[in-house]
Amino acid sequence: xxxxxxxxxxxxxxxxxxxxxxxxxxxxxxxxxxxxxxxxxxxxxxxxxxxxxxxxxxxxxxxxxxxxxxxxxxxxxxxxxxxxxxxxxxxxxxxxxxxxxxxxxxxxxxxxxxxxxxxxxxxxxxxxxxxxxxxxxxxxxxxxxxxxxxxxxxxxxxxxxxxxxxxxxxxxxxxxxxxxxxxxxxxxxxxxxxxxxxxxxxxxxxxxxxxxxxxxxxxxxxxxxxxxxxxxxxxxxxxxxxxxxxxxxxxxxxxxxxxxxxxxxxxxxxxxxxxxxxxxxxxxxxxxxxxxxxxxxxxxxxxxxxxxxxxxxxxxx
Numbered sequence: 001x002x003x004x005x006x007x008x009x010x011x012x013x014x015x016x017x018x019x020x021x022x023x024x025x026x027x028x029x030x031x032x033x034x035x036x037x038x039x040x041x042x043x044x045x046x047x048x049x050x051x052x053x054x055x056x057x058x059x060x061x062x063x064x065x066x067x068x069x070x071x072x073x074x075x076x077x078x079x080x081x082x083x084x085x086x087x088x089x090x091x092x093x094x095x096x097x098x099x100x101x102x103x104x105x106x107x108x109x110x111x112x113x114x115x116x117x118x119x120x121x122x123x124x125x126x127x128x129x130x131x132x133x134x135x136x137x138x139x140x141x142x143x144x145x146x147x148x149x150x151x152x153x154x155x156x157x158x159x160x161x162x163x164x165x166x167x168x169x170x171x172x173x174x175x176x177x178x179x180x181x182x183x184x185x186x187x188x189x190x191x192x193x194x195x196x197x198x199x200x201x202x203x204x205x206x207x208x209x210x211x212x213x214x215x216x217x218x219x220x221x222x223x224x225x226x227x228x229x230x231x232x233x234x235x236x237x238x239x240x241x242x243x244x245x246x247x248x249x250x251x252x253x254x255x256x257x258x259x260x261x262x263x264x265x266x267x268x269x270x271x272x273x274x275x276x277x278x279x280x281x282x283x284x285x286x287x288x289x290x291x292x293x294x295x296x297x298x299x300x301x302x303x304x305x306x307x308x309x310x311x312x313x314x315x316x317x
Contacts, residue, residue, distance in 0.1 A: 010033065012095070013096065013204055016200070016205075017204050020208050021208045021210065025210060025248065026113055026116075026248050028113055031108065033099065033105075033107050035148065035149055036104050037103075038103065039068060039106060043150055043153075044066050044067060044150050044151050044152055044153075045066065045067065045153045046064055046153070046154050047154075047155045047156075047189075048140065048156040049062075049063060049184065049185045049194040050063070051199035051202045052198075054227075055232075055251075056236070056256050057250055058206050059112055059114060059205055060112045061109055061110065061198040061199070062109065062112070063107065063109040063140075063194040063196075063197035064108050064197075065098065065106070065107040065193035066106050066149060067104050068104055072189070072190060074101070075189035075190055076189050078098065079093075080189045080193040080196060082192055082195060083192065083195040083199040083200075085186075088203060091199055095196055095197060095200040098197065106144075109197055109198055110136050110139065111202070111205055112132060112136060113248070116132075118252050118253040120132055122253050130160050133159045134159055134165070134168070137159075141173060153179070154173065154176045154178045155179050155180075156169065156178070156191070157182075157183070157195070158181060158182050158184065162180045166178055207219060211249065213247045213248070217235070222235040236257060237264070240261070240264050241265075242266050246261075
């Protein structure tokens with residue numbers, strides 16, 4: 001799981017912004033509320049949903065929301081329905097109501113950075129978006145469990161086939177009654193609440209996004225982030241470096257971004273690292289056998305620009 005930032009109480013959507021502002025947006029971040037005392041003793045229901053799975057820009061955010069089973073009907077009274085059917089203003093109003101019910105409602109979100117998503121999907125042992133999503137779900141439920149919440153039932157909006165996903169989660173959490181369903185955010189109000197927490201958090205993260213590359217842009221400049229949005233397409237075409245590609249807001253592993261990269265960037269041929277390493281082992285320099293033990297030579301520290309992109313300096317081209 002990622003770093004945890006929640007020392008100050010979050011009582012509104014606006015309160016989310018300082019956490020995203022001070023955080024390195026190339027890394028994941030978890031934000032969570034205080035656990036209501038009732039949730040330690042009474043059996044609780046917990047919902048899981050995400051926001052931002054499809055966009056080519058910005059983080060994917062997973063959210064959970066929970067309360068005692070005896071108060072689960074209150075989610076309807078608070079207006080919790082599928083977040084996609086609500087306006088931004090309405091979502092933020094409901095989120096504020098959820099935050100205000102500190103006696104029986106708790107929540108948590110994980111914002112998964114575009115950088116993490118792309119590196120996971122493109123590394124040698126590829127980690128699919130479904131796997132990333134499932135890891136976040138398991139991680140948030142585990143975080144709630146370890147916090148002492150008396151979880152009884154879990155409802156999850158599916159990733160992939162609901163039957164297989166439900167079986168997998170039931171094996172990980174055999175002590176809970178797990179239900180995985182398509183469009184669970186439109187069926188179960190507790191999942192709707194989780195969806196609202198996730199969507200509000202993603203929107204606020206994008207509003208205060210800090211470009212480490214020095215780019216100055218607002219959400220109006222990059223649009224909704226969905227690949228078919230003409231504003232988003234224009235942003236992708238305009239803000240591309242022929243050598244280093246995109247700013248870290250962009251999920252460069254998406255086909256939309258990849259196509260523009262191939263059209264506008266310099267082509268690079270990567271040699272096989274394993275072949276290089278095996279070749280190097282056969283032709284070791286004799287001086288490598290006489291390295292000083294316990295040398296106090298200061299190790300060079302890479303600049304952040306290179307570390308977050310997994311770039312290494314080559315000895316020779």
